[in-house]
Amino acid sequence: ETGVTQSPTHLIKTRGQQVTLRCSSQSGHNTVSWYQQALGQGPQFIFQYYREEENGRGNFPPRFSGLQFPNYSSELNVNALELDDSALYLCASSKATVLDTEAFFGQGTRLTVV
Amino acid sequence: AQSVTQLGSHVSVSEGALVLLRCNYSSSVPPYLFWYVQYPNQGLQLLLKYTSAATLVKGINGFEAEFKKSETSFHLTKPSAHMSDAAEYFCAVSPQGGKLIFGQGTELSVKP
Numbered sequence: 117e118t119g120v121t122q123s124p125t126h127l128i129k130t131r132g133q134q135v136t137l138r139c140s141s142q143s144g145h146n147t148v149s150w151y152q153q154a155l156g157q158g159p160q161f162i163f164q165y166y167r168e169e170e171n172g173r174g175n176f177p178p179r180f181s182g183l184q185f186p187n188y189s190s191e192l193n194v195n196a197l198e199l200d201d202s203a204l205y206l207c208a209s210s211k212a213t214v215l216d217t218e219a220f221f222g223q224g225t226r227l228t229v230v
Numbered sequence: 231a232q233s234v235t236q237l238g239s240h241v242s243v244s245e246g247a248l249v250l251l252r253c254n255y256s257s258s259v260p261p262y263l264f265w266y267v268q269y270p271n272q273g274l275q276l277l278l279k280y281t282s283a284a285t286l287v288k289g290i291n292g293f294e295a296e297f298k299k300s301e302t303s304f305h306l307t308k309p310s311a312h313m314s315d316a317a318e319y320f321c322a323v324s325p326q327g328g329k330l331i332f333g334q335g336t337e338l339s340v341k342p
Contacts, residue, residue, distance in 0.1 A: 164326070
């Protein structure tokens with residue numbers, strides 16, 4: 117089975133710009149969650165998509181938005197980039213939304229905002 | 231609200247020594263707890279998970295963790311550290327399937 121893949125691996129954007137990050141979920145998984153990991157910190161939950169609908173959101177402003185497609189791949193969009201948005205963005209896919217489900221993580225996209 | 235606290239942002243051990251990484255959780259309901267490892271410039275890999283089936287959980291690479299409800303702890307241990315164990319370790323609790331609340335992480339260094 118193929119794992120979780122994210123693109124691009126690295127990205128540099130200017131403050132105020134918009135960015136789209138992409139994630140292909142693992143085969144057989146219908147749930148995708150996005151996390152932001154600032155340098156030296158643990159990952160912070162941004163939101164989750166289950167069967168193309170948002171299924172929970174963390175403490176992130178509306179300029180963070182997402183999509184999930186029929187093939188369960190997903191996009192994370194961030195508008196009006198700020199310097200503090202510089203971080204590693206991780207995507208994780210899982211089979212379902214049951215509590216003990218294992219989340220499989222991609223390698224992440226390193227976003228630098230200058 | 232559920233949360234986890236990892237005690238010690240950095241732990242250093244000698245090769246062959248016991249590894250002990252501490253995690254305490256806060257939850258009003260029986261928690262689902264996880265330990266993940268992150269190698270430099272990589273995503274997270276699951277080491278083990280607690281889902282109430284057994285209090286002592288064995289994971290990959292020789293790691294194990296014991297769930298202690300009375301102490302609200304889920305510490306990660308390994309009897310003998312290997313150089314390849316050097317990485318960042320995260321404890322997490324799951325309030326919703328696929329959603330994880332992570333601790334701040336503990337960086338493990340292994341000295342030869």
